Amino acid sequence: MSDPDHSAPVTPAEGSPVRRSLLADIAPLKESPAFARLWGGTAIAGIGSQITIVAIGLLIYDITGSTLAVSFVALFALGPMVVVGLYGGMLADVFDRRKVALVGALGAWLSTAGICVLAWLHSETVWPLYLLTMVNTVAATVLQSANAATTPRLVRKELLPAASALNGISTGIQITVGPAVAGVLVAAVGFGPTFSIDVVTFTCTFLAVLWLPPIRPHGDAERPGLRSLLEGAHFLRRAVNIRTSFVADIIAMTFGQPRVLFPAVGAVLLGGGAITVGVLTAAYAVGGLLSSVFSGSLGHVRAQGRAVARAITVYGFAILAFGIVLLVQALRGRGNAGSAWAHVHLPALLLAAAALLIAGGADNVSAIFRGTILQASAPDAMRGRIQSVFVVVVTAGPRVGDLYIGLMSTIAALWAGPVLGGALIVVLIFALIRRQRSFLAYDALHPVP
Template identity: 60%
Template sequence: MRFSSEATITAPRASLTRGHLVDLAPLRESPAFARMWVGGTITGIGSQMTILAVGLDVYDRTQSTLAVSYVAAFALVPMVVFGLYGGVLADSFDRRIVALLSAIVAWGSTAGLAVYSWSGAEPVLPLYLLITVNTVAATMVGVARQAIVPRLIRRELLPAAGALGGISGGLMLTVGPALAGVLVASVGISWTYTIDTFLFIAAFFGLYTLPSVKPEGEVLKPGLRSVVEGIRFMRVAPNIRASFLLDIFAMTFGNPRVLFPAIGALLIGGGAITVGVLTSAIAVGVLGLGLLSGRLGAVRRQGLGVIAGVVAYGATIIGFGVVLLLAALSGEPVSESWSSVNWPALIAASVLLALSGAADSVSMIYRNTMLQASVPDAMRGRLQGLFTVVVTGGPRVGDLYVGVLSITALLWFPPLLGGLVIVVAAAVILRVQRTLREYDAEDPRP
């Protein structure tokens, strides 16, 4: 696929003064945004701690990997439903209040996990219920918070805010699980839940100090009609619709995380340590891209930025599949022992996964920026809700795709095929959706 030099992601002349490091202007110019970002990051680290701790807690009680998988499955439908409804509430009421009330519910469920763990009760069902409430409430907080961002900073700073969001996500995914592992091993699961309960206070600091953020424009009463209006808006928003489609393809066909345990046991070796390395590699890529995102804010052709990020993501997933294929063809004996690791394959796979995380961050930054800049404020919460459904639902459908194809026992096949599907889909959308190719950040249109 080629991009013409005129239509590529070239920065305007003014951007030449920008550095490569992350643009901190949103934090400097908007103390409210800075407080919300800091509070959200600290809270997110705690949430990742709890997610890992719940998985370990369930496994400790049941000794069943299938029971652990139910943690995500149990929350999927409620998360989709309340992701949509959270967007409706964000377009109907003061978004600060919606975020605060949702945060209170999330905090209460975290405290409930701690209390239940300290009680010594054995049944697993309360864990499923509490983590589902926690996930649903956190989803609603995220929807409201994303709808608030464009009201706190200048439109020109939205890409920088997206990059800061990438840094926040990278910190959550690297620090949270690592800290949880240390805490569970040293002080136990009950204390891990308890520590997260106190970390969650940071969310209230970030949200309580916000100004009132009531939706602007026509406001509908919360209900089914409001949800339908949000879905109908997609018909007249070809750029947003195309960006959602790109993300669905990327997250459905390019998410190899389900393969990591088998890769660590059968293909590369190293067992659980390899699984941890491969998982962390993605987060490192996300964090690294965020730190080196200074020039991204100068890009005008943000639709092409989404396309380029998705194509690069697909290419790295293809490369990951090729590495697995070469490891399979090498015939080197491996085991779950760290001493038998296929080091060249592990290093190459980790680098490619890090690059995939960076590429996904590029598309995420521009996708979020386009949504926040071009969608009317009165509709922004519902579109964020729809986007949340895409972001949360895609990877879970992707897990099913990988799981079905892995029946062939060819671990390299799902990522290789999936990466090709992503690249082809991006090429088709680039050709068909002319408005996405021509999207101009200085004249944002949905």
């Protein structure tokens, strides 16, 4: 198979006619069969992965009854994920990215199978779940880094925003269907069958990566090691726009990721138990999905840095609104709502879901532009390492956020984390963009890292 290279700049005259539709641009799927296969396989497998993510939280909460114990999933995975994720990026800048992705996929599948076995055995020991989830997270980080670094080689540069939006649709489908199915399955058939779905669907990732053409990096990169890491660090230090996009996402995810609250919220505040967990998680996903489906106009935005700042500001206000809903419920004395669906407080659930829907949409718009800035401005020989940092940021940020929310819910109240965190996001993003004016001036037609 040929190794297509769409990394060179393409002027508007050379590309397709300018589109003005509100709907997502599907040109990347039409023009690149390899990208289409990767997109479809990842979407299917991702549904199973999202089922596992939600079910792990429910299983640990079922065993321990502690939101803090659920947040420890993030703590144990964080360090290894950063180290191995960065190393995976170095590998992707030296070796065939297809082979690197296959190794990551194998590790993720085996760890998922291990979690599934423990669930079928009804094990109530928590540490193996932490360990296997850590392995799964590390392997998935390597897989995502390699796949993301591959995308600019499969589609034209001018179609990168459209490709990012399509990936947003894929992610939206995953985290809309997966969590909703997870909540229903856990309530109906238990944890063993629920985890089994991920084991089966993950084979789609293997096939999608296996059918990719060889993707060998362009240029000469240092072999994996300290010199390669330092080379990437020196580039990132000079790449103010890419670096600022990372910092902005860290702010949003550290202080605005309330997902570990959902089991407790469903059990003691809003009611509804596992089904409420699925509804809240799916609401966030629906927001992301809708913002991708109606993303046609995003491909024409030139001030992508400014768009990131505005999207994250909206995200902060939405998380603040979610916290206020929880605060009002706490003040109303809904401290023992009950886990049965019959005990759910429907108006509060709808308001909380609406806030999360807005948050999911804003987060996805930010992700589309942040990903495009990185892929359009980073050189191919550096893309694996910088992409690995990107994946570490977008994966580690929510896990630090899990820990923050878990601690706040323990030392204060369930509503305290999102209320304080949402306000902090708005203030910190404002301070960041005032300090990094070049980020606001970023021009998509003349990408500068």
